[in-house]
Amino acid sequence: MAYAVGSLALLMLALSPGAFADETITDAMFAVNNTWMLVATFLVFTMHLGFASLEAGLTRAKNTVNILCKNTAIVAIGLLTYAICGFGLMYPGEFNGFLGFAGFGLDPGENGMTIAYANGAYTYWTDFIFQAMFAATAATIVSGAVAERVKLGPFLIFSTIYVAVAYPIVGSWKWGGGFLDGMGFYDFAGSTLVHSVGGWAALAGIIVLGPRAGKYGNGGTRAIAGHSLPLATIGVFMLWLGWYGFNGGSVLSADPGAVSLVFVTTSLAAAAGVIGAMLTSWTVQKKPDLSMILNGALAGLVGITAGADAVSVMASILIGLIAGVIVVFAVLGFDRLKLDDPVGATSVHLVCGVFGTLAVGVFSAEHSFTTQLIGVLCYAAVCFPSALILFLGLKYTVGIRVDETEEDCGLDIGEHGMEAYSGFQIFTTQ
Amino acid sequence: MKLIIAYIQPEKLNAVKKSLQAKEVAKMSVTNALGCGQQQGYRESYRGVDIEVNLLKKVRIEIAVNEDFVEPTVEAIIAGARTDQIGDGKIFIVNLEECIRIRTGERGRLAIG
Numbered sequence: 001m002a003y004a005v006g007s008l009a010l011l012m013l014a015l016s017p018g019a020f021a022d023e024t025i026t027d028a029m030f031a032v033n034n035t036w037m038l039v040a041t042f043l044v045f046t047m048h049l050g051f052a053s054l055e056a057g058l059t060r061a062k063n064t065v066n067i068l069c070k071n072t073a074i075v076a077i078g079l080l081t082y083a084i085c086g087f088g089l090m091y092p093g094e095f096n097g098f099l100g101f102a103g104f105g106l107d108p109g110e111n112g113m114t115i116a117y118a119n120g121a122y123t124y125w126t127d128f129i130f131q132a133m134f135a136a137t138a139a140t141i142v143s144g145a146v147a148e149r150v151k152l153g154p155f156l157i158f159s160t161i162y163v164a165v166a167y168p169i170v171g172s173w174k175w176g177g178g179f180l181d182g183m184g185f186y187d188f189a190g191s192t193l194v195h196s197v198g199g200w201a202a203l204a205g206i207i208v209l210g211p212r213a214g215k216y217g218n219g220g221t222r223a224i225a226g227h228s229l230p231l232a233t234i235g236v237f238m239l240w241l242g243w244y245g246f247n248g249g250s251v252l253s254a255d256p257g258a259v260s261l262v263f264v265t266t267s268l269a270a271a272a273g274v275i276g277a278m279l280t281s282w283t284v285q286k287k288p289d290l291s292m293i294l295n296g297a298l299a300g301l302v303g304i305t306a307g308a309d310a311v312s313v314m315a316s317i318l319i320g321l322i323a324g325v326i327v328v329f330a331v332l333g334f335d336r337l338k339l340d341d342p343v344g345a346t347s348v349h350l351v352c353g354v355f356g357t358l359a360v361g362v363f364s365a366e367h368s369f370t371t372q373l374i375g376v377l378c379y380a381a382v383c384f385p386s387a388l389i390l391f392l393g394l395k396y397t398v399g400i401r402v403d404e405t406e407e408d409c410g411l412d413i414g415e416h417g418m419e420a421y422s423g424f425q426i427f428t429t430q
Numbered sequence: 431m432k433l434i435i436a437y438i439q440p441e442k443l444n445a446v447k448k449s450l451q452a453k454e455v456a457k458m459s460v461t462n463a464l465g466c467g468q469q470q471g472y473r474e475s476y477r478g479v480d481i482e483v484n485l486l487k488k489v490r491i492e493i494a495v496n497e498d499f500v501e502p503t504v505e506a507i508i509a510g511a512r513t514d515q516i517g518d519g520k521i522f523i524v525n526l527e528e529c530i531r532i533r534t535g536e537r538g539r540l541a542i543g
Contacts (some may be wrong), residue, residue: 020523213443417475425462428440428487 025120026217029254036254037122037130043245044133046238048140054235055144058226058291060314062428063148063411064420070152071144074159078136081164086130089168090176097179099169121253130249134194137246139163141198144343146205148212148224149401152415154394155312156294158205158387170379185375186367189250191306191356192375199350199381202341208395210338213407221278221335224342227426236294240270242362243301245307262308266301269308269320273300275322284328292328295344299327302352307360307367315363318347322359325354431451431526431542432500438519441488453502455493459542463490466469467520478522488519494529494542498515 006339039293052071056064063117078086085104107215109115111156112124115401122130139159158273171193173180186303187193202409215222226232251258278298311319326413334340341347354376363367396401410428443460464485474481479540492495495503506519512518532540 244539284466405441413474419474422476427462 007356013135016126020192022268023117029229030115033121033238033254034123034126034397035102036259036424037126037249037252040245040249041126041130041133043242044130044137045075045240045247047133047137049245050238050240051137051140051144052235053231053238055147055324056233057235058144059147059227060224060410061227061421061426062289062412064412065416065418066152066226066411067143069416070421072145073156074140074163075136075145077156077160077249078139079132079164081160082132082135082168082406083128084164086164086168087131089165090131090135090171092172092176095172095176095178097182098173098176100172100176100178117161134190135163135167136271138167138190138194138198140316140348141195141345142205145202146209147150147271147342148362148411149407150158150205150209151398151400151402152427154398154400157395157398158390159203161390162201162387166201166383172196172384173378180375180378183332183374184371185365186310186360187306187357188308188310188360189247189304189305191353194306195302195349195353196357196376196379198381199346200352200380201387202378203339203350204384204391206339206346207387208339208404211338212342213404215340216335216338225292232294236297240297240301243270243305247305251309259310265311265316267306268313269300269304269316269323270297271300272298272317272320273303273324273327276300276321277328278324280325280328284332291344292331295348296324297330298348299323300353302345302348303356303359305353306356306372307364310360310367311363315359319356319359319363323355325401326355327352328333350353356366363378431529432495432497432502432539433524433526434493434495434500434507435524436493436507436511436519437488437521437524438491438507439517440487440489440514442511442513442518443491446491446507448506449506450493450503453506455495455499455503455506458491458493458540459537461490461492463488467517486517494526496501496539496542 007032008092034261048071052068055067055071059067083106084103084286087106088102088104089100092102094100103236106124107129108117108124114123117124118127139162142159142162143155170245174185174193209350212224215224243266244263247262250257251262258331273292273296275296277299278288280294281292302322303319303323307319308316327344327347330342330351331341334346357376358369358372361372391400402411402414408428436446440462450458455543465488466485491507493503500523504523527535529541530537
């Protein structure tokens with residue numbers, strides 16, 4: 001009886017305003033924190049539906065099965081490799097700051113399920129699964145950039161190695177308490193750690209793979225239109241929805257102030273990204289291009305991801321707006337450089353990921369631009385060459401590109417022996 | 431005046447258009463078609479069961495030409511579409527009774543252009 005009354009009193013204390021400011025974390029607060037983190041986890045998970053839809057929508061119908069298969073496989077690969085070794089590499093505990101390993105597999109230890117594990121913010125399992133969703137997200141960025149001409153097998157090999165080894169090691173430098181964390185480098189939810197890591201690999205892939213057949217020629221660029229802009233739009237909105245978990249969960253607790261602020265900065269940045277891209281596209285391309293506007297929303301989201309909790313509301317709007325403008329020019333710019341990116345992954349994730357990270361140094365008084373720049377360069381220095389080496393290694397052993405006939409007929413028939421739209425007559429002639 | 435109807439492999443369309451352009455034949459109409467001839471088709475499968483693909487995807491090109499363009503057009507189509515494999519397609523040449531340009535009302539040789 002006394003126990004029940006005592007618990008009730010504690011509960012009432014926990015639910016009273018300012019309870020989160022208290023030092024003592026109660027069971028109720030632990031439950032709320034952990035629940036929010038798990039909600040954030042499955043929100044990040046829905047981003048994979050977003051990626052799948054967006055990529056399918058922006059590529060040709062004859063390659064749709066292949067795109068969807070890559071996206072489905074990558075979620076699986078990301079989660080499984082993270083369980084096997086990724087989590088241990090990314091959070092090695094005490095280490096030299098550059099490379100450490102907490103061991104294979106998962107082990108909650110004595111207090112993994114208790115308040116003691118993370119000061120009542122989440123359990124070990126929540127920690128793992130939340131971070132695992134991020135890992136899978138980084139891997140899937142590459143699949144859009146290399147779409148419509150990469151061989152399935154080599155791509156999956158690349159993804160497995162990259163997400164199992166490269167992603168967690170470079171991630172440990174900041175989130176795992178490594179040397180960049182010690183320097184004061186700041187990346188709230190992963191503009192650098194997730195988006196640019198994926199972006200550098202995407203860039204390496206595009207360079208090694210080469211453009212799609214017929215994309216560049218006679219000194220000009222040929223548009224290869226996506227087959228379903230409704231699907232692409234659905235994809236972007238799913239990604240935006242998932243971002244509430246991506247950024248909101250990166251608070252690493254259910255702290256009402258922090259999470260609600262992050263929701264606001266995230267939303268406003270996305271909105272500003274849409275407007276920025278729309279105005280830019282309308283001006284530069286004479287008519288507003290929906291695929292650019294969609295990329296603009298994502299650009300704003302990627303841009304705010306580094307500093308969603310560290311910049312003011314006004315700054316988040318500015319960051320989103322600038323990202324939206326940048327992404328349009330980045331897409332056009334990559335085409336000028338003859339780097340073929342069917343979905344704009346490099347423009348959105350790499351360019352805006354770097355921008356978002358640097359923006360924290362500009363718009364937040366507590367963070368130095370120089371440190372942010374150093375961080376960006378460190379990731380570039382490791383991610384880009386390692387992805388390049390992986391792709392080159394695969395190219396000169398098993399080959400990474402489908403042959404011309406298969407690229408013409410479509411990877412759905414070539415790699416999978418099936419059609420995405422069976423019974424429909426699609427033009428396979430583009 | 432003749433109407434040239436060609437059934438080709440869909441992925442050869444771009445190559446055929448290029449070789450037609452080289453012979454200065456730029457006017458045509460293109461439709462999707464399903465067809466079969468001697469070709470056994472490619473394998474498809476769905477959830478563990480092989481699919482019998484009897485009617486295969488083809489592309490049908492129709493070009494109206496004056497007499498002197500018939501041979502160049504046929505040559506260009508063959509050059510673009512031929513892969514020496516079963517399934518390359520067929521070309522039919524039919525007599526064209528009349529040809530009228532809607533915009534101007536021109537008839538005959540002038541309308542074909």
